[in-house]
Amino acid sequence: MAGRLSIAIVLLAVLLGYVYNVFLQRFIQVSGIFREPGSTELAPGEFVVVNGTIGCEDLHLHEPSGLLFTACEDDVASRRKWFPPIEHFANPSTERMKGKLEVIDPKTFEAKVLELEGFSGPFVTHGIDVIDDPDRPQGEAVYIFAVNHKPNPEHYGENGDAKAPKSHSVVELFHHAIGSSTARHVRTIWHPLIVTPNDIFAESPTSFFVTNDYYYTEGLLRTIETVFSMAGWTNVVHVRLENPGSAEDGDGDSAGVHASIALEKLHNLNGLGHGGGGQGEILVTSCSSGLLHVGEVVGEADTGKKVIRVKEVIEFASPVDNPSYFRDPYANGTFDASGIVSSGPTRGIDFLESKGKEFVLDPNMVWKATPKSGKKEKEGDGERDGTVAGGGKNWDVSLLFEDDGRRLRTSSASVLVAIDPNEEGGRRRAWLFLTGYQASNVIAVKVDL
Numbered sequence: 001m002a003g004r005l006s007i008a009i010v011l012l013a014v015l016l017g018y019v020y021n022v023f024l025q026r027f028i029q030v031s032g033i034f035r036e037p038g039s040t041e042l043a044p045g046e047f048v049v050v051n052g053t054i055g056c057e058d059l060h061l062h063e064p065s066g067l068l069f070t071a072c073e074d075d076v077a078s079r080r081k082w083f084p085p086i087e088h089f090a091n092p093s094t095e096r097m098k099g100k101l102e103v104i105d106p107k108t109f110e111a112k113v114l115e116l117e118g119f120s121g122p123f124v125t126h127g128i129d130v131i132d133d134p135d136r137p138q139g140e141a142v143y144i145f146a147v148n149h150k151p152n153p154e155h156y157g158e159n160g161d162a163k164a165p166k167s168h169s170v171v172e173l174f175h176h177a178i179g180s181s182t183a184r185h186v187r188t189i190w191h192p193l194i195v196t197p198n199d200i201f202a203e204s205p206t207s208f209f210v211t212n213d214y215y216y217t218e219g220l221l222r223t224i225e226t227v228f229s230m231a232g233w234t235n236v237v238h239v240r241l242e243n244p245g246s247a248e249d250g251d252g253d254s255a256g257v258h259a260s261i262a263l264e265k266l267h268n269l270n271g272l273g274h275g276g277g278g279q280g281e282i283l284v285t286s287c288s289s290g291l292l293h294v295g296e297v298v299g300e301a302d303t304g305k306k307v308i309r310v311k312e313v314i315e316f317a318s319p320v321d322n323p324s325y326f327r328d329p330y331a332n333g334t335f336d337a338s339g340i341v342s343s344g345p346t347r348g349i350d351f352l353e354s355k356g357k358e359f360v361l362d363p364n365m366v367w368k369a370t371p372k373s374g375k376k377e378k379e380g381d382g383e384r385d386g387t388v389a390g391g392g393k394n395w396d397v398s399l400l401f402e403d404d405g406r407r408l409r410t411s412s413a414s415v416l417v418a419i420d421p422n423e424e425g426g427r428r429r430a431w432l433f434l435t436g437y438q439a440s441n442v443i444a445v446k447v448d449l
Contacts, residue, residue, distance in 0.1 A: 037363035064139030071125035097122030119185035127199030271322035361405030410436030
């Protein structure tokens with residue numbers, strides 16, 4: 001009996017040692033503890049600053065119109081004063097919370113601020129999604145879903161409750177006619193399951209998914225939740241509206257709102273994106289774990305609720321935020337550059353120290369995961385060409401671009417816009433648009449595919 005117990009103890013110790021070693025190696029890689037920031041060299045004319053785009057956390061390409069949509073701030077210091085997603089609660093004054101919806105023309109690199117009709121704020125922007133209006137010809141009009149981190153009046157009001165949450169985060173729904181200068185506010189959406197919303201995946205004007213990226217909003221437990229990938233405390237919520245119209249006065253922002261858990265018990269579920277495998281394919285990142293979950297939306301026959309089934313997981317060598325799918329419009333029988341693009345900090349280990357500083361270099365890395373059937377052979381070795389960057393069984397992961405923080409502070413979203421090969425002498429290239437929640441401007445850089 002004693003002999004069997006000793007063998008069991010030894011086997012358990014070996015197993016725990018293996019698990020600990022794997023976790024430690026992965027943590028060292030993703031956090032970038034020993035990583036030196038790099039900076040991709042660019043030729044003259046291959047770097048453009050998109051003026052008037054401050055602190056735009058998310059970025060989406062609307063393929064039918066060819067335009068980029070984003071949600072930004074009005075002041076570069078806004079995120080340091082109030083931004084619940086990074087534990088900034090210093091100034092809850094709603095007078096300065098004047099977020100913006102903007103449209104970027106990727107051909108002229110000019111941004112247009114949309115006038116928000118029927119909406120006066122406050123507006124603290126975060127993740128967004130953009131989908132076609134199903135009642136109009138494709139590319140003629142869109143619905144824009146946008147996260148809004150408003151201060152909670154129950155906490156900060158005249159008779160405020162210190163135990164109440166500091167933020168009352170909601171989702172705003174807008175309607176925009178392509179080419180116009182306005183976006184009409186349709187309604188505000190709230191449900192008790194929407195607690196720490198980060199990003200949105202919209203199916204229709206009445207159905208969308210939203211991530212709750214943290215369980216704890218601040219403090220030591222929040223830090224522990226960020227660092228330890230075993231802390232599977234976050235979820236994705238499916239929200240269904242009875243109609244996309246304005247909320248009724250009697251019920252307010254929760255009128256006609258139904259919600260249920262679609263995905264749960266995973267670490268730091270964060271950015272959402274539409275995949276390339278059909279309308280029901282969804283991309284979900286576990287940001288600080290450097291993981292991207294490729295899933296599909298399915299309806300449960302017994303409950304009628306929608307859930308996300310993860311099909312595979314792609315590993316990246318850094319934290320990754322809002323993902324986007326690049327559909328190569330110039331793909332042919334010999335080369336298809338389609339794939340998933342996602343970005344994050346080069347040294348995630350520095351995040352907690354640097355997030356509150358005014359002047360700091362936050363280097364970043366942009367990754368591209370390409371289906372193996374369309375693999376483009378690249379020479380090189382080591383982490384910077386993706387050979388140790390991880391990947392799912394059906395994907396090759398490579399480094400697309402990196403910056404030492406001098407061109408862009410933080411990178412939370414990255415989108416590729418293809419360039420006609422005839423304009424590049426036959427070379428397959430694209431403009432990579434990058435933005436960050438603490439960046440002074442969206443930037444665009446020219447990259448090889």
